[in-house]
Amino acid sequence: DTGVSQNPRHKITKRGQNVTFRCDPISEHNRLYWYRQTLGQGPEFLTYFQNEAQLEKSRLLSDRFSAERPKGSFSTLEIQRTEQGDSAMYLCASSLVSGATNEKLFFGSGTQLSVL
Amino acid sequence: GESVGLHLPTLSVQEGDNSIINCAYSNSASDYFIWYKQESGKGPQFIIDIRSNMDKRQGQRVTVLLNKTVKHLSLQIAATQPGDSAVYFCAETESGAGSYQLTFGKGTKLSVIP
Numbered sequence: 001d002t003g004v005s006q007n008p009r010h011k012i013t014k015r016g017q018n019v020t021f022r023c024d025p026i027s028e029h030n031r032l033y034w035y036r037q038t039l040g041q042g043p044e045f046l047t048y049f050q051n052e053a054q055l056e057k058s059r060l061l062s063d064r065f066s067a068e069r070p071k072g073s074f075s076t077l078e079i080q081r082t083e084q085g086d087s088a089m090y091l092c093a094s095s096l097v098s099g100a101t102n103e104k105l106f107f108g109s110g111t112q113l114s115v116l
Numbered sequence: 117g118e119s120v121g122l123h124l125p126t127l128s129v130q131e132g133d134n135s136i137i138n139c140a141y142s143n144s145a146s147d148y149f150i151w152y153k154q155e156s157g158k159g160p161q162f163i164i165d166i167r168s169n170m171d172k173r174q175g176q177r178v179t180v181l182l183n184k185t186v187k188h189l190s191l192q193i194a195a196t197q198p199g200d201s202a203v204y205f206c207a208e209t210e211s212g213a214g215s216y217q218l219t220f221g222k223g224t225k226l227s228v229i230p
Contacts, residue, residue, distance in 0.1 A: 004159070035136025035218075042205045043160065056217065090160050105218070107152075107159030 003027075004108035006092050012114045013082055020078045021111045025094030032075050033105065034067055035091040036060065043091055050097070051077060082115045089113075120146045128227045135193040139206035142187060146208040150218070151180060151191045155202045163191070163204075167211075193226075201228045 003026040007075040013019050020040050022047045025032050035043035046065070051072040061067075064082075069075040079086055095103040119135070129135045147168035152160035166173045166189075167181045173180050179192040189206050203225050207218040 014179045040222070042207070042223055043218070044220070058217075091190070094161070103163075104162055107161070109157065109159050 004092055004094055005104050006108040006111050008111060010112045014116050016081055017086060018080045019082055020076055021090055023075045023092030023108060024105055029094035029096045031095045031097050032069055033093040034077050037089040037091055084115045087113055087115045123213045126225045128229060129196050130229050131198060134198045135226060137204050139221050140187060141179055141191040141208050143208060145210045147213045148209050149189050150207045152205045152207060153202045160205060196228050198228045198230055201226055
């Protein structure tokens with residue numbers, strides 16, 4: 001158990017619907033990351049937060065995607081007007097940055113999204 | 117763009133044998149490398165890491181080797197056990213880039229035959 005909690009574990013939705021996922025990082029971790037993973041592939045970076053500030057977004061993160069981390073603790077990832085191509089595992093990871101150059105990311109078990 | 121890849125998509129080994137999983141990377145600016153293990157239905161789990169100023173690092177039953185000349189990374193698992201069955205990913209990043217934006221390879225599925 002890495003300590004990163006993601007809900008829900010599975011989400012099935014119809015094309016065009018909006019979905020929201022939640023991530024609760026390890027409590028003292030100040031960085032939070034979202035990755036997306038499709039079957040047979042490695043995870044792909046989407047975005048990350050340092051405390052409550054969203055500092056970087058991937059080109060993969062279209063305008064239909066929005067992520068928040070309002071109080072620097074939990075984060076939500078919303079996908080609007082879902083498309084079948086959004087079907088994937090959405091992984092959250094957290095880390096503690098305290099001046100060291102190398103972080104260790106701890107991943108949650110992910111939310112598996114299926115868009116019908 | 118530059119990316120990390122793996123030579124072998126699947127690997128089957130007998131229980132008790134040693135396993136070697138290989139990875140090639142192409143981003144010459146990458147200076148930090150990590151191996152992750154991912155079991156079915158779970159997120160990636162950190163195994164071992166290595167910085168570019170090292171060529172070998174050992175953990176418990178695992179060893180990572182880095183060959184910067186040919187941009188090659190390998191993970192060696194000693195005395196492979198059934199619990200080692202999983203997909204293994206190598207990942208790379210530029211530690212000075214300001215964020216921990218990992219680039220993952222495609223993964224190698226390790227199957228341990230009892």
